[in-house]
Amino acid sequence: MTDTPILRVARATPPPLARRLRGLSDRAIAWLFVAPTIFLLLAINIFPLIWTVRLSFTNYAANRPGREVEWVGLRNYERILTSEAIWSNMQTTAHFLFWTITLQVILGFALAWLINRKFKGNDLLTTLIVLPMMLSPAVVGNFWTFLYQPQIGLFNYMVELLTGTPASSFSMLGPGGLAKWSIIIVDTWMWTPFVMLICLAGLRSIPDYIYEAAEVDRASKWRQFWTLTVPMVLPFLMLAVLFRGIENFKMFDMVVLLTGGGPGNETLLASIDLKREAFEKWRTGYSSAYAIILFVTVFGLASIYVKALNKVKER
Amino acid sequence: MKARLLTATAVGAVLSASVASSQSNELTLCWAAWDPANALVELSKDFEAQSGIKMNFEFVPWPNFADRMLNELNSGGQLCDLLIGDSQWIGSGAENGHYIKLNDFFAAESISMDDFAPATVYAYSTWPKGEPNYYALPAMGDANGWFYRKDWFERDDIKAAYKEATGADLREPQSQKELLQIAQFFQGREIDGQTVYGASIFTERGSEGITMGATGALYAWGFKYENTPGSYDMEGAVNSPAAVEALEFYKELYKTATPPGYDNAYMEQSLDAFKSGQVAMAMNWFAFFPGLAADPNVGGDKIDFFVNPGQNVAASTLGGQGISVVSYSDNVEGALSYIKWFAQPDVQAKWWSMGGYSCHRSVLEDPNFVTSAPFAGDFLEAMNGVQDFWQEPAYASLLLAMQDRLHNYVVADQGTAQEALDGLIADWTEVFEDEGKL
Numbered sequence: 001m002t003d004t005p006i007l008r009v010a011r012a013t014p015p016p017l018a019r020r021l022r023g024l025s026d027r028a029i030a031w032l033f034v035a036p037t038i039f040l041l042l043a044i045n046i047f048p049l050i051w052t053v054r055l056s057f058t059n060y061a062a063n064r065p066g067r068e069v070e071w072v073g074l075r076n077y078e079r080i081l082t083s084e085a086i087w088s089n090m091q092t093t094a095h096f097l098f099w100t101i102t103l104q105v106i107l108g109f110a111l112a113w114l115i116n117r118k119f120k121g122n123d124l125l126t127t128l129i130v131l132p133m134m135l136s137p138a139v140v141g142n143f144w145t146f147l148y149q150p151q152i153g154l155f156n157y158m159v160e161l162l163t164g165t166p167a168s169s170f171s172m173l174g175p176g177g178l179a180k181w182s183i184i185i186v187d188t189w190m191w192t193p194f195v196m197l198i199c200l201a202g203l204r205s206i207p208d209y210i211y212e213a214a215e216v217d218r219a220s221k222w223r224q225f226w227t228l229t230v231p232m233v234l235p236f237l238m239l240a241v242l243f244r245g246i247e248n249f250k251m252f253d254m255v256v257l258l259t260g261g262g263p264g265n266e267t268l269l270a271s272i273d274l275k276r277e278a279f280e281k282w283r284t285g286y287s288s289a290y291a292i293i294l295f296v297t298v299f300g301l302a303s304i305y306v307k308a309l310n311k312v313k314e315r
Numbered sequence: 316m317k318a319r320l321l322t323a324t325a326v327g328a329v330l331s332a333s334v335a336s337s338q339s340n341e342l343t344l345c346w347a348a349w350d351p352a353n354a355l356v357e358l359s360k361d362f363e364a365q366s367g368i369k370m371n372f373e374f375v376p377w378p379n380f381a382d383r384m385l386n387e388l389n390s391g392g393q394l395c396d397l398l399i400g401d402s403q404w405i406g407s408g409a410e411n412g413h414y415i416k417l418n419d420f421f422a423a424e425s426i427s428m429d430d431f432a433p434a435t436v437y438a439y440s441t442w443p444k445g446e447p448n449y450y451a452l453p454a455m456g457d458a459n460g461w462f463y464r465k466d467w468f469e470r471d472d473i474k475a476a477y478k479e480a481t482g483a484d485l486r487e488p489q490s491q492k493e494l495l496q497i498a499q500f501f502q503g504r505e506i507d508g509q510t511v512y513g514a515s516i517f518t519e520r521g522s523e524g525i526t527m528g529a530t531g532a533l534y535a536w537g538f539k540y541e542n543t544p545g546s547y548d549m550e551g552a553v554n555s556p557a558a559v560e561a562l563e564f565y566k567e568l569y570k571t572a573t574p575p576g577y578d579n580a581y582m583e584q585s586l587d588a589f590k591s592g593q594v595a596m597a598m599n600w601f602a603f604f605p606g607l608a609a610d611p612n613v614g615g616d617k618i619d620f621f622v623n624p625g626q627n628v629a630a631s632t633l634g635g636q637g638i639s640v641v642s643y644s645d646n647v648e649g650a651l652s653y654i655k656w657f658a659q660p661d662v663q664a665k666w667w668s669m670g671g672y673s674c675h676r677s678v679l680e681d682p683n684f685v686t687s688a689p690f691a692g693d694f695l696e697a698m699n700g701v702q703d704f705w706q707e708p709a710y711a712s713l714l715l716a717m718q719d720r721l722h723n724y725v726v727a728d729q730g731t732a733q734e735a736l737d738g739l740i741a742d743w744t745e746v747f748e749d750e751g752k753l
Contacts, residue, residue: 059749063389064411064708150576151593174578175727260521263578264727265719280382281712282389283749 049295056289063282076289085265086273086290093270095180096187097248101241103188108195109237115196116203126200130193137190141257144186148172148258175263183255183267187248195240202236203229231315238309242302249298270294341369342649345384345395346636348374349582350606351455354670361665362656368649377582378522385711388413388641396644397653399454399636402438407708409442414450414639420651421449426658432456435674438703439637451637452654453674455602458623458697459531459632460690461494462589462607463487463596465619467506476500487619491535491564491626494596498572501595513572515588515597516565517581520722523714524581526704527632528598529565529721531623534630534702536561547747554736557627562732564626566725578726589613598623600634601697604690605670620690622697633701635672709750716742 024032056076060069080086115126132140147155148171156167172182206229214224252271255261261268261276274294278287344359346352352374359370373394375383381401387394388408400408408414421428428436428449435453442450467473468485477485477500488494498513505511517528530538538561539552552558569577574593577584582599589597590613599607608614623631638657640650656662663675667687672694678684685692705713717739724735747753 063385063407063711066411148576151574168575171576171578174576256521260519260579262520262722262727264723264729266727276715279386281715283712 052288052291055285056292058285060285060288061282062284069285072285076286077293079286080290080293086270088265089268089270089273092180092266092268093249096184096251096267096269097245099181099184100187100191100248101244103184104192104195104244105237105241107188107192108240109199109233111192111196112199112203115200129196132190133193135190137254138257140186140190141254144182145173145258148182150174173259173263175266177266179259179263179266183258186254186258187251190254191244191247195237195244198236198240198243199233202233205236206232235309235313238305238312242305242309245305246298246302249294340367340649341371342396342646342653343371343373343394344397344399344638344653345373345375345387346399347380348376349602351602351671354666358662358666358669358671359653361662362653365656366649366652368652370653378519381522381711388643391643393641393643393645395641396646396650397638398641399638400451401636402633403704403706403710403714405439405442405450405637406706406710408639409448409450410708412642415642415647417449417452417640417654418447420654424655424658426452426655430658430660430676431674432676432679432698434633434698434701435635435637438633438701438706439635439674442706444706451639452658453635454638454657454671455635456672456674456694456698457600457602457634457636458694458701459527459598459634460601460604460620460622460693460697461488461596461598461624462604462618462620462690464592464594464613464617466617467501467595468619473506487621488596488624490624491532491561494624495564495568495572498568498596502572509592511592512574512588512594513596514568515577515580515585515594516568516573517585517598518569518573518577518722518726519579519581519584520718520726521579522581523718524579525721525725526714526717527634529562529725530632530702530704531598532561532565532568532626533558534632535623535626535628536564537627537630540705547753549740549743553740553743554733558736559732561626562721562724562735566732569725601672601690601694602634604694605688608689618689620693622693625700629696629700631697631701633703635674707750707752709746712746712749713743716746 057071057073058069059072061067111129115122115129147153150156150168150171153167153172155172156170159165159170160167170176170178172178210228210232211224214228219227250271251269252275255267255269256272259267261272271294274287274290277283277290281287344355346355352372356370356372359372362368363370381404384395384398384400385404385407386392388398388411398414405414409416420426428440428447431440431453435456436449437445439453440449440451442448468487474485477483477497480500481496483493483496485497485500488497494514500513501511502513503510517524519525536557538555538558540549542548542550542552574588577588580588582603585597585599586603586607588594589607590610592613604620607618608620610618622629638654640647640654644650657666658675660675660677663673663678664681667673667678667684673679679695679698681687685695704710704717707713720735720739720742723729724732730738744753
């Protein structure tokens with residue numbers, strides 16, 4: 001055969017992928033495509049998790065590379081689960097979670113209910129309401145520190161204006177029991193719009209004809225709300241609770257900037273305590289056990305919750 | 316194709332060689348972001364001119380300084396060639412191999428530690444403490460001191476009111492209890508139509524603030540970490556009756572003589588409170604005193620300084636740092652040449668003149684030193700009685716335990732001083748047990 005330029009080009013062109021893969025089963029090809037993702041998942045998520053579990057049974061300290069690592073069995077877990085301080089931090093976390101989620105769900109739903117009505121300036125109002133959630137938690141933490149300042153803070157000034165209590169007589173971030181409510185106020189201010197948006201999506205997904213049918217059946221507005229609106233928005237609300245729950249369980253930046261976990265340990269959330277153990281005290285083995293306990297807690301609660309959510313959806 | 320590949324390789328080799336060369340001609344010095352660091356940038360221009368080595372600086376704000384730098388060291392990072400690290404890091408730096416031991420270098424370059432103030436050599440350079448193993452050159456002497464509104468103290472109406480209220484003359488406090496009395500006198504007083512407060516002190520919880528503040532009282536009452544140095548025998552020392560009294564004193568100072576909302580304050584907040592005219596007195600590190608003396612609003616004739624008042628003994632909390640060569644540096648030679656340059660007496664004299672606190676005896680023992688700045692004499696006095704926190708490799712755990720115990724008692728009103736110090740011994744015992752030292 002004559003060696004023409006066209007033939008040379010044809011020979012130099014690599015065979016198409018399909019031909020090169022010929023002979024491989026569909027399943028093998030599928031694995032080939034999925035393999036890089038699985039490899040990354042194993043390297044970035046699964047391996048560190050397994051390694052953390054291993055470290056949790058040792059006295060390893062990352063800042064002491066020369067020290068001999070000892071196997072301590074369940075000692076780290078025992079110390080954590082019998083530590084009053086850690087149980088106190090867990091209670092603080094639970095208090096923060098419960099109140100932020102409760103307030104955000106109530107206020108978020110109420111705002112969505114109001115915004116869902118058609119009125120002039122609706123779009124502008126929606127934009128203004130969602131502004132806080134667009135801010136960085138670091139910025140929010142910093143400027144709320146100023147708002148809470150007893151002498152020059154706007155918050156204390158407003159309280160004085162409304163109640164007559166002298167502004168400098170109380171400190172929202174200081175001792176006196178107000179600090180744990182201060183962080184709840186800030187988180188609620190920032191994240192209620194998020195819950196509102198999810199609820200709004202739920203409300204707008206309810207077809208008008210359902211309400212029209214209810215009107216025909218002469219159902220009152222109150223009854224429509226409880227038998228139509230709430231059940232149909234419930235899956236959305238539960239999703240919002242799941243998102244906010246997971247987010248707030250690992251809350252760190254905003255609270256660190258506001259109170260640093262203080263005064264005392266009044267706002268010391270589990271995530272802040274964990275960071276201090278791991279990267280300030282460098283008790284790597286101990287903090288690994290701490291992280292595993294938190295992981296199992298969140299994972300367990302989230303699994304139960306997701307099952308409940310699926311049941312609600314199926315109804 | 317081959318020719319192109321060869322060309323590309325050659326260009327790459329030339330480029331990487333020039334990058335390596337430029338890297339070896341640069342040094343990065345890491346420190347906290349504060350006034351003396353700016354002075355050091357200016358001072359280092361002389362080194363750049365003499366050596367041809369370009370200086371880069373990595374300055375981290377104090378609240379994040381320890382976190383950032385210790386992470387850097389623990390991960391074997393190459394960011395810093397030179398590190399001006401806190402005195403408490405020396406144990407960890409030495410034992411974990413983060414810092415290069417400088418004995419051979421000092422011997423080869425005839426740099427004598429006898430030329431530096433003994434207290435600073437002990438605190439900033441040696442590990443184990445007091446042993447002639449040097450891991451840093453004393454770079455920045457510092458201690459916790461006080462400053463006050465001299466213009467208020469000199470006003471006749473205020474002096475008369477103080478005399479009437481206390482029966483004593485208003486003056487620089489000579490004891491901790493006199494300091495409290497003066498601070499309480501100013502608390503809530505109207506001066507020039509503005510409500511002012513007694514003193515701004517350290518109450519910060521997150522890093523080291525309240526420990527550095529409260530130890531000013533604890534040391535003055537005679538607080539010791541151990542009954543016998545090196546024994547880790549803390550019972551009866553850490554929680555002695557004098558220590559309990561000192562801690563109760565610090566709480567009273569906080570509760571009765573500080574501005575409202577002053578529950579998480581450290582250096583910056585102390586400076587803000589003083590500069591904004593809120594307080595009559597303030598504690599802070601000597602490092603800030605040159606800036607305060609020159610402040611257009613509260614400096615000059617309006618300000619004066621005093622050393623931390625004694626109570627049972629004269630004592631001040633040690634600050635300050637030594638300069639170390641990071642063992643992970645790829646330019647150790649350049650870093651050592653910087654230290655050699657910095658150790659020279661004329662450079663040290665210039666360092667002091669620019670706002671840095673030299674530890675060199677030629678500077679400190681100069682007859683004109685005491686009059687060279689309004690706080691120079693106080694600085695010398697303070698450095699003669701400084702005491703430092705644990706410098707153990709596990710210092711971070713020890714410090715955080717003390718932060719928690721002190722803050723919980725002083726600010727958050729939890730328990731008693733005795734319980735706080737007993738608890739502190741329990742925490743520290745646990746740390747030393749983990750370390751295998753008990």
